[in-house]
Amino acid sequence: MLRRLQDHPRLLELAYQASYRLLRPFRRWLVPESRAERFLAGLERVSKRALFDCRMCGQCILHSTGMTCPMTCPKNLRNGPCGGVLLNGNCEILPDKPCVWVLAWERSKHMPVFGDEIVHIQAPLNNRLQGTSAWINDFHLQQEMTPDGWVE
Numbered sequence: 001m002l003r004r005l006q007d008h009p010r011l012l013e014l015a016y017q018a019s020y021r022l023l024r025p026f027r028r029w030l031v032p033e034s035r036a037e038r039f040l041a042g043l044e045r046v047s048k049r050a051l052f053d054c055r056m057c058g059q060c061i062l063h064s065t066g067m068t069c070p071m072t073c074p075k076n077l078r079n080g081p082c083g084g085v086l087l088n089g090n091c092e093i094l095p096d097k098p099c100v101w102v103l104a105w106e107r108s109k110h111m112p113v114f115g116d117e118i119v120h121i122q123a124p125l126n127n128r129l130q131g132t133s134a135w136i137n138d139f140h141l142q143q144e145m146t147p148d149g150w151v152e
Helices: 002-007 009-026 035-052 100-108 115-119 134-140
Strands: none
Touching: 002 009, 002 035, 002 100, 009 134, 035 134, 100 115
């Protein structure tokens, strides 16, 4: 039921912006490996799982992908479709489901603030951040989230 909210990316974009503004003043207390992180990661796990089928990669880019989690792609592709998208827009691996990236592209068109970020190339995942809070990582671990030699 909550996943239907994904079809309203503008509303989710506003919620993302509000959450960022709400958490930013507390970032000095929202540090990696703290009680605050355990609490926030638990909150993210419950809420983002229900809304986005979140995989808790620790490097959330929902705002850059039309509020569609790219990690739900069966091939874990973080930078667009694989080329095996069926003519009806469905996934070649799960042909009864729409391609995650087709959904992301369509949804990003309804996001006036972050919608254009769909064309940005995303850094590869740092698997050491799996299960950690994406918010805390965003505030404190930008360098660790991007592999050595990666240039945006």
